[in-house]
Amino acid sequence: PLKENYEKPAIIIANHQSHIDLMLMMLLHPKVLILTNRRNYTHPFYGKALQYADFIPSDMGYEDMLGELKELINDGYSFMIFPEGHRNDDGKIKRFHQGAFYLAEKLHVDILPIIIHGQNQLLKKSEFFLKRGSITTKFLPRINMSEHTFGKDLREQTKGINKWFRKEYALVREEFETVDYWADYIKKNFIYKGPVLEWYTKIKIGLEDNYRVFNEIIPRECTITDLGCGYGYLDFMLCLVSEKRTVQAIDYDAEKIAVANNCAIKTDKIEFIAADITQVELQPSDVFILNDVLHYLPKKQQTETIEKCLQKTNAGGMIIIRDSDTTLKNRHLGTLLSEFFSTNLGFNKTANKLEFVSRTMIEELAKCHKLQLEIIDKKKMNSNLIYLLRK
Secondary structure, eight states, X not given: OOOOOOOSOEXXXXXXXXXXXXXXXXXXXXXXXEEEXXXXXXXXXXXXXXXXXXXXXXXXXXXXXXHHHHHHHHTXXXXXXXXXXXXXXXXXXXXXXXXXXXXXXXXXXEEEEEEEESHHHHSOTTOOSOOOOOOEEEEOOOBOGGGOTTOSSHHXXXXXXHHHXXXXXXXXXXXXXXXXXXXXXXXXXXXXXXXXXXXXXXXXXXXXXXXXXXXXXXXXXXXXXXXXXXXXXHHHHHHHHOTTEEXXXXXXXXXXXXXXXXXXXXXXXXXXXXXXXXXXXOOOEEEEEEESOGGGSOHHHXXXXXXHHHHHEEEEEEEEEEEEOTTOHHHHHHHHHHHHXXXXXXXXXXXXXXXXXXXXXXXXHHHHTTOEEEEEOOOSSSOEEEEEEXX
């Protein structure tokens, strides 16, 4: 929409999270030159490529380069600088150095900001192989430094532009980092953990529609306790979509917890615990999740577990229960078939006879505790419903 054609020279800035950034910037326009440090320019492996591509070494200091750069500006060239200085692949924008903005001010040219998204997942700083995926670039409006929109001096403008760039980058992440974006990323974390688990992961996440409904229901900023988390697919998804979610995930199957704890995508936002959900001490949470777990418990323990969650649910919080409705007799056959395969093929361990819940039981419990109840029915082939209990 900005129809950028580079006819007017500028100092181009972008976030730097991968070597892919350099390749993208080199493809912008023939008259875009990239400034780099002397260490990269003389690197024994890729230094010759940078020299051939007319990268400009900048170790002498921008003050001493003004004359040379001014001549190139007069010839219609623009310069590209990564204001963070170094790559980082954690998906966050670091503080900006003043160099790019100093040059724009002294050379009397605009700042042209470009947001790059997705590159850190395709070629990380610590890796040497390229993964399949998608990259988005977003051009932001040019900035005229002489207008002092972001501050009265160079230091204030640098900080102001950095803050604005981070805000715009966060909007891009929110737009593109959906459950569909992260689904393949989660699946790849379960490759080489056994062919059966790899197959199960792909099927499970696909059948769950990438956990779209749970992501839509659960606030983007909250504390979550997931009881009966299994391999943690849902927990990974919730925290990848929003870094402001924290999860304590509990399952009695120690093998599944061990696998989840050893995934590369696990961060300190998720805590996986091997424990019996009927015995473990729960922490106060905004959201409790009981996803396909209640029917593994006897009837009495089902009610006791829900009530234990209620005691620890923060004000305004919710309990999300997904389980069958036994009154949907035709559809319930699909649920019985699914559970037969999952328990008999070893995907889910159980020490008790399966006892499925009913809509009536949840409705009576909600009425007893004066809870708001919403029932979400997204399934056609089985009797699973989502019961949303709000305080």
